[in-house]
Amino acid sequence: MKRYFRGKWMYTANARDEVMENFILVEEDGKITDIRPDDGKIPPEGEVIDVRDYYLIPGLIDCHVHFFIGPDCAAFPQSSCRIADMICEGAANAEKLYKAGIVACRDLGAVGGYTLGLRDAINRGIVRGPKILACGHAICVTGGHGHELCYEIDGADRMRQAVHQTIKDGADVIKLMASGGVNSPGPEPGPCELTAAEVKAGIETAHSMGRKVAAHAHGETAMRLCIEAGVDSIEHGVFMTEAIMEQMIAKDVFLVPTLCAPYYAVTEGIRREPDNPDHKKSQEILERHRQVLKRCSEKGVKIAMGTDAGCPFNPYEKAAHEIVLMVRAGLSPQAALKAATAGGAELMGLDDLGALETGRRATFICLKENPFEQIETVDQIAKLYADGQSVCLD
Ligand SMILES: [Zn+2]
Incomplete structure (x- = not known):
């Protein structure tokens, strides 16, 4: 009818x-x-x-979430009781995100790769949630940024093997942890963690298997290596320079900003953990992230909305607030809504949504x-x- x-x-x-x-x-x-x-x-x-x-x-599209992560589940749970609890919580998280208006999302790294199963359960209609594209495990160097959610590799051969393994697990997309976090120690802010050979091997292998690659990258070196090797999206990109923005335009690479991550660290993080120095630094990071996003929008870098929902203090039920933060950063409401709809659909290859x-x-x-x-x-x-x-x- x-x-x-x-x-x-x-x-x-x-x-x-x-x-x-x-x-x-x-x-x-x-x-x-x-x-x-x-x-x-x-x-x-x-x-x-x-x-x-x-x-x-x-309906909105969030290109960067984590359903299985959070203050008490950053490490792989040690008992079957805790695993079951975590999986139920992940399903509840998906429903919260959906009710915020997010009808499709990308999960870019889950403890145990659990999102692959959640995705399938949603597709079968037994759990209510957004359409999910998931990477399962992300990939980082041994002990690298977010290693609790990753397969850990060292060397180009191990990188190829890890990409093949995540695809065997059922991944729709490949996530590389190219740099450390904003506060990681290293020679530059957001230090590069993967080598040029590892980045190239990861992206080539993923593309040969028809999977796009999302790269967590804060620092300039990490972003440059990923863009030169043909990455599809730079996630966060806090320390992005003008030269990198121009490379992104030339190679049609998306920026997926995640303003909610530093925003909630500044607001909720400081309220709940007033002595944590990382939260205080987040104010600077938030300001920097806003400036980068505004400049990318002015220059014409393609933008798709992300939130990093699931990271500490970053609530699924407020995911749409990312659009408000984008506007406060200087985007027009129309540009922010486009990033949260058509932008996400283009990056995720969804031709029925967005x-x-x-x-x-x-x-x-x-x-x-x-x-x-x-x-x-x-x-x-x-x-x-x-x-x-x-x-x-x-
Ligand atoms: Zn993330």
Whole structure:
């Protein structure tokens, strides 16, 4: 049966990046079959859903989350009881993210690679959550950044083996930990941890198997090695320089900023752990991250939204707040919403989400206010429709 959504305002995020006013969106079998001006003509047998009280945007896409991580589960759990607990918590995390309006996401590193199973359970419909593309384990050098979530390698051959292993595990995407964290000791901020040979071997192997590569990289050396080797996205990119931005434009590489990570470290982290020096430093990192994002947007680097939800103090249920932070960093609401919809869909290779146009899924969010005028309205979504069906947000 067809459903006819009558609306007054919709940001389509389509190729023309349009807003449509006073429209009828026709949905059948979960897909959009037509969008046309509201001429009041609806066949009598059609179901009409009036969304004229709301402002519609496509369902959001978060290109950087971790469902199995967090203050007490950074290490592999030692008992079957704890493993079961952690897996249930991961499923609950996915539902929280979904209710925040995130309809698709990339999980870029999970303890035990557990997200691969969560992804499959969501695809089978037994757990409610966003569509997930996952890397399972990320890949780092022995003892490297985030090694609790990684296969640890040293040398190009071991890198190739680890990429093959993650693909054998079922990975959709490969995640490399190219640099340390913002506070890691080393010769430069965000020191490079992988060698040029390891980066090249990882990216070549992943691409030969049809998988994109996301690289955690904060420092210039790590970013440069990854971009030269053909990486698909730079994650975080806090210490990015103008020269790197130009390389990214030339090689069509996405930036996935994650402003929520330093933001929640500054707000919640300092409140809960006032003496932790890393949280105090996060203020500087947040400022730097904002400047890099603004500059990337001005120069024309492709941007896809990420949150790093699941990292300490970074809540799944507030993932959409990343859009507000992007606007506070200097992006227009439209540019931030594009990164959170069409940008993510392009990076993740999803041609059925990320925009509202004929042929795509009828998956969208209803907001109470016009997000172009009042971006904070994304913090509290009024309704979520997935494939034309209303999703319960309670
Ligand atoms: Zn991360």
